[in-house]
Amino acid sequence: MTIPSSSKFMEIRTTPHAGRSYHSTVDLPENSCLMDISTPYAYTIYKQFRNEVCSECFRYDGGRRSFLTCREYSESAGLSFCNDQCRDQWLIREGADAVRLLARVESARQKGKQKVKGDALPRTSGTAEDIEREWEKVRRLEKSAKDVRKWRRIALDDFQADAARYVVLALHHLFQELSSVGHVSDLGGSCWRTFVSLQSSETIRIKQFPELLDDHISIYQVLRGLFTSDKDLARQIYDGRQPEPEELLFSDVITVENVRRILAVDAGNSFGIWERPLIDNSELLGFAVYPVPSFFNHDCSPNVQSSGHGRKLRFLTTRAVTSGEALCISYGHVESLPMKERKKVLLEGWFFDCVCRKCVSESGHAE
Ligand SMILES: [Zn+2]
Ligand SMILES: [Zn+2]
Incomplete structure (x- = not known):
């Protein structure tokens, strides 16, 4: 599979227990940028929010609509934009x-x-x-x-x-x-x-x-x-x-x-399209599928973190990583939850029983 050029530090490996997932190919310091993804392949903004979210930059202002000045397609196609610039970027990429x-x-x-x-x-x-x-x-x-x-x-x-x-x-x-x-x-x-x-x-x-x-x-x-x-x-x-x-x-x-x-x-x-900055009660505005970073596996103590900037996603290491190590993010931001709750969220939302090092060590303590 093609990985964007920013990802020269990593490759997809297939392992028996974890399937296909990213691994580092070099030692990486904390805060290394692994990839910048410009846009999802496909996405949706939920009906409830679409008159309040810019369809291009995903900006949301707590339900206020006044910043969305370009609304020519909002009634017909459910698309609202901050301004003509956001609209034009959307049209150039997606086509009229x-x-x-x-x-x-x-x-x-x-x-x-x-x-x-x-x-x-x-x-x-x-x-x-x-x-x-x-x-x-x-x-x-x-x-x-x-x-x-x-x-x-x-x-x-x-x-x-x-x-x-x-x-x-x-x-x-x-x-x-x-x-x-x-x-x-x-x-x-x-x-x-x-x-x-x-x-x-x-x-x-x-x-x-x-x-x-x-x-x-x-x-x-x-x-x-x-x-x-x-x-x-x-x-x-x-x-x-x-x-x-x-x-x-x-x-x-x-x-x-x-x-x-x-x-x-x-x-x-899918990655949630969240109200930013991300806080505990941020609204979930929609969902988006970004295929390239979908090959990051999950770990409850992740060494990679994603951050959203409009429709872009950036992936940074959260600590030093050695060559060959699996590169993992945390699905659904579960890392702060107790072990049992984390495992429940992951099983119901992502259909797997987490056996990451943190879960294994914590379930050992629980017995
Ligand atoms: Zn915008
Ligand atoms: Zn886990």
């Missing part, structure tokens, strides 16, 4: 098409009442077989143009629409990469291949929350319905030929595989 795509997703957002989670029973108990079977049904349905057209009328609740915005940005970046039209932006050193090489947590999360499968399927159906024109339907269904890069359409990248993959990597790999 991204505004149109996000506005289309917003058109499917249910107005008014919010669905209360747990209202409806999930359609399955969420086993791996259930997941495959339900998606197989979707694949069968999408062979009929009539069914795909019906999907244009599905409404998304706020949770689903916020996730759909994240999915659309990822698909848009894939489309830019594959098609010869449009420019390919620097997405924090990541391409689609880096993004999809992140660990999937689809099965484990749907087992935990079976209703997520319904959410994922609704998101897919809405995107497929909204972005597949009648002409695209005719071409894809009756032609059967693979399109050339220059004739590729956005709807060609909206596949069950791609959408499942995008939704499978968010939970275990």
